[in-house]
Amino acid sequence: MADIAELKALIEPEVNALGFDLVRIKLFGSGEDYTLQVMAERPETKQLVIEDCATISRRLSDVLDEADPIEEAYRLEVSSPGIDRPLTRLHDYADWAGHEAKIATTETVSGRKSFRGVLNGVEGDDIIFRDAKAGDVVIPFALVGEAKLMLTDALISATMPLSSEGADEFETEE
Template sequence: METLEAKIAELIAPTLEDLGYELVRVALMGSRGVTLQVMAERADRKAMDVDDCADISHAISAVLDVHDPIDSAYELEVSSPGIDRPLTRPEHFERFKGFEARVESAQPIDGQKRFKGDLLGLRDGAVALATERGEVAIPIEQVRKAKLVLTQALIAAAAEEARG
């Protein structure tokens, strides 16, 4: 069964791509009101600014108004993934190889669901991590959550990327 978040992602991803952005994540949150969080990044990998978020917000608001996938009032929040970003696509695990990450699996692997270590990339359909206990392979379809850990190396790489 497709989740509402997946349906919304399908609706807005083409619009984002047409504008030169990539969808990172869609999340519905809130207990007192619904917030639709859309996280995107520039396809050219340059830093996002407020104007980028405003452009995305206006464009996807129009799409959401037409398709009306959420059956209640909601607030739209558009943001960039930030430095310690979530890893949501298989290519992210390759792109950020060498950086420290936290990965949570849907099912235990050797009795464990949460892992922290250096990303080794994708190997045979699994996310490879070098952890303190050795190397672990988490099948990509079992990855429940993954994000980069804010480290000095990540901050330095982000600063270098921003300098172009």
């Protein structure tokens, strides 16, 4: 299996050169069914449109074919992080302050490893969080295992699509 740090070193400069920010790289699957998932976003909108995904995919396909960093056969999947996006970079916690999130830590913090509540920003390398059960908690970013935003009406309002063109156009079979 390929090393994620090596993949990031190969992929991130290409994504950045196209004007996008890398959100996450994940390689998953088993046997002969692997997927390399690349999540990216436009810095100004925190979203991607389908044409952006296609642009990134074409660029990465060429780079990955040339470097061949993954021994196993795999599918390349390029996507937007979506509404209930993963929080993978320290600045994500500041960018999405005021929104609900779920955080799982790799070690115990304030007697717990699982938190659900509201992001209150960042201080240094720490996440300031108001957990629904534990109250105010300071979570070192280095101890975050997984984190993501929770789907709420406020989050939906904050992440309105770039374009809703075609959203109401559909055909039905009679």
